[in-house]
Amino acid sequence: MAARQLRKLDGIVDVATLTGAQVVALGTRTSAVMTNNENFRDRFLETVNRTGEQFWPMPLPEELRASLDSPVADIANIGERMGGMLVAGLFLKDFISPDLPWLHLDIAGPAYNESKPHGYTTVGGTGVALRTLLAFAEDVAGR
Numbered sequence: 001m002a003a004r005q006l007r008k009l010d011g012i013v014d015v016a017t018l019t020g021a022q023v024v025a026l027g028t029r030t031s032a033v034m035t036n037n038e039n040f041r042d043r044f045l046e047t048v049n050r051t052g053e054q055f056w057p058m059p060l061p062e063e064l065r066a067s068l069d070s071p072v073a074d075i076a077n078i079g080e081r082m083g084g085m086l087v088a089g090l091f092l093k094d095f096i097s098p099d100l101p102w103l104h105l106d107i108a109g110p111a112y113n114e115s116k117p118h119g120y121t122t123v124g125g126t127g128v129a130l131r132t133l134l135a136f137a138e139d140v141a142g143r
Contacts, residue, residue, distance in 0.1 A: 010140050011101035015129050021084035023109035030054040032106040034089035040101035051131040065090045
């Protein structure tokens with residue numbers, strides 16, 4: 001049996017209903033996107049424009065990272081309350097190699113629609129990000 005050649009990752013995309021701060025910042029219809037690689041994010045946002053989902057780029061301000069420092073742990077799991085969504089993104093960023101393109105999608109608000117239906121979104125679980133993730137994977141794979 002021939003040895004299989006491992007392919008290097010093009011990037012990592014994580015999707016989470018991570019913070020209530022996302023809802024405060026962007027409401028219930030717009031998800032946040034944070035990254036360590038602006039080109040990867042821009043490529044993702046081009047896909048978003050085609051799929052019709054709503055994502056807004058958010059910064060990862062380095063000055064907020066210090067709030068995750070801990071005297072007893074490698075990193076605290078809660079930092080500065082103000083800018084909480086951004087602090088959560090910085091927390092996740094600590095676990096990603098700087099040379100690996102990474103996107104964090106915080107879908108806390110849009111993940112569940114408690115209001116009335118809108119567009120193709122019904123009441124209940126929305127499946128937000130699925131359309132864009134599928135199209136993005138096809139784009140990255142060159143289809």
